[in-house]
Amino acid sequence: MTKVIQNTKKSPTTELVARSLKQRHKKEKRFKRLGLLAVLFGFMLVVILISDITIKALPAFNQHWVKLDITYKKEWLGLESPTNEAAFAEQLKTANYRKVLKNSVYQMFSTGEKLSRSEKRQLTKLFSTNAEFTIKDMLIAAPEQFDKKVNVWIRSDDDVDSYLKEGFSQGEAGLRVSKQQAIWLEKLVTENRVDNRINLSFFTASDSREPELAGIKGALAGTLLTMLGNFITFISFGCCFGALYLEEFAPNNRWTDLIEININNLAAVPSIVFGLLGLAVIINLFELPRSAPLVGGIVLTLMTLPTIIIASRAAIKAVPPSLREAALGLGASKMQVTFSHVLPQAMPGIITGAIIGVAQALGETAPLLMIGMVAFIVDVPTSIVDSATVLPVQIFLWADSPERAFLAKTSAAILVLLALLLVINITATVLRSKFENK
Incomplete structure (x- = not known):
């Protein structure tokens, strides 16, 4: 009986593959470590920033x-x-x-x-x-x-x-x-x-030349009024009239392509240009009141509209075509398919785009400076046509003041602005989860 002696010696090809596999595993581990290090470094910077702002803001309370x-x-x-x-x-x-x-x-x-x-x-x-x-x-x-x-x-x-x-x-x-x-x-x-x-007056008083009397009530009310007008207009125009039309109803021709190119280009336009547009057209041409939340909401809507349309179109495009075809096959009209089937499915992505738009509008200062919302306003606005200012502009004004006490007021106003943004993000996240579950 002949014994078959197996050759245990590895071939050159096997050794080459083993070395290559070992090197790839090392690169993968190295990349994971670098990625984790980058995340930890970014988290550390955020913690340092928030801690520094909080420490400086404590004297204001x-x-x-x-x-x-x-x-x-x-x-x-x-x-x-x-x-x-x-x-x-x-x-x-x-x-x-x-x-x-x-x-x-x-x-x-x-x-x-x-x-x-x-x-x-x-x-x-x-x-x-x-x-x-x-x-x-x-x-x-x-x-x-x-x-x-x-x-x-x-x-x-x-x-x-x-x-x-x-x-x-x-x-x-x-x-x-x-x-x-x-x-x-x-x-x-x-x-x-x-x-x-x-110091409860920090929340119950409006702006003042004296640091010990200054508060954020007027700026906070102006911010909420401006965001209310901005949110309603960019959701209606950006989602329903803009994204839905371009994605579901617009014909595929050169004019549609031209509109899409302009929307993408508008998303990269500096925000101060929209402030100049609001000053030249909305205030001077249409004679709307200066420093009003109504004008601020319109300007911020024009600025955030491209971002909302792009995000909403991506969410609508992600809806499976089979859903549209099934609804059309059962006799539904194009309008019924869009609003009863496509829009509910795309709503989580649309809300994500809305979060991005709100966050962008909430922290903007340059376009609002151009339409006069930088004025010193003591009275609390009660409507969208009253003179008002917003928290980012209030922070800008206080940061430029020479009094030392305004440093703490500035940091405290930043914390309030971050808290407001956090509340909006949490609300939008809850709504997105609700639509996803539905």
Whole structure:
């Protein structure tokens, strides 16, 4: 019986394939490591960015208040002898509360010696510019305090607020706080006249020249009104009239090709060009109100329309042709097939495109600057034709301000803008999941 001896020696071809396979596996592992490293590096940068913004924004969510002894003297108020309660209430509205504030403060900090003019100026700068309105509201709300000494909590000035938050040693001068002011602040702290409170006015007040009074209510309302008009118009025009027509109804000819080329080119046009278009056409030609959310919504719609149309067309094109053919075979019209079968199937992709459009519009500043939404507006807008500004523009204005307290306000407004974008994304994701399940 002949034994067959197998040759265990590998052929050159087998060795070459083994070496090649080993090298390919190494390259694959190396690529995976690089990909994971890139993801971790990007995540780390995002964490660093958000952490830095959050740390800088924290001082904006609290504010120092000072308790003062205010005496509502008749001589300081400049009141005449009232004839009745109605006349007295009317006089309280126009009384000299600035003199009441100054004289009350001078009495608190004078140590037997008369304060110099320079010391008086430094003393009044410790408190916010709206302090006189605070004591005015206090007396109007409780007229029985007339000609009495009462304790009133007053907002501190932004420089004083920053000084106290930075934790300077007691009596030590700081940036924009003199040595004498630091001594007065030390006295207030030791007498428990300083309180650090949550700054709710950041959400309930509008913009102001004074950092301690500035808030985002007006800008937030303008943002919501602008986004409402933008969302309705670009969903209707971009999805229903634009993408559906081009993908389902438009004939395949050179004019359709020309429209598609222009849409793709418009997606790459700088956003400030759309601002110039809004200024030249929407405001000057159609004479719509300047700085209005209506105009801002239209401009942002023109800017985001190409992105929405491209994303919506891709979602509509992804619907299987067999679905259309089955519906047409059962006798459905082209309109019924489009709106009853194609559009529901494409809705998750369309919502994804809408998220991209909203995110792009929510963070835009340049086109809104061109249509006047950079104006200083104190009143909160109540309709789409009122003068308004938006959060990105508000952030731009605060970032350009020299006061240090506006740095924290800027970072806090950025956090609110990110939170608003997060809420919109979560809502859109929930809707997309609902349509996918359906």
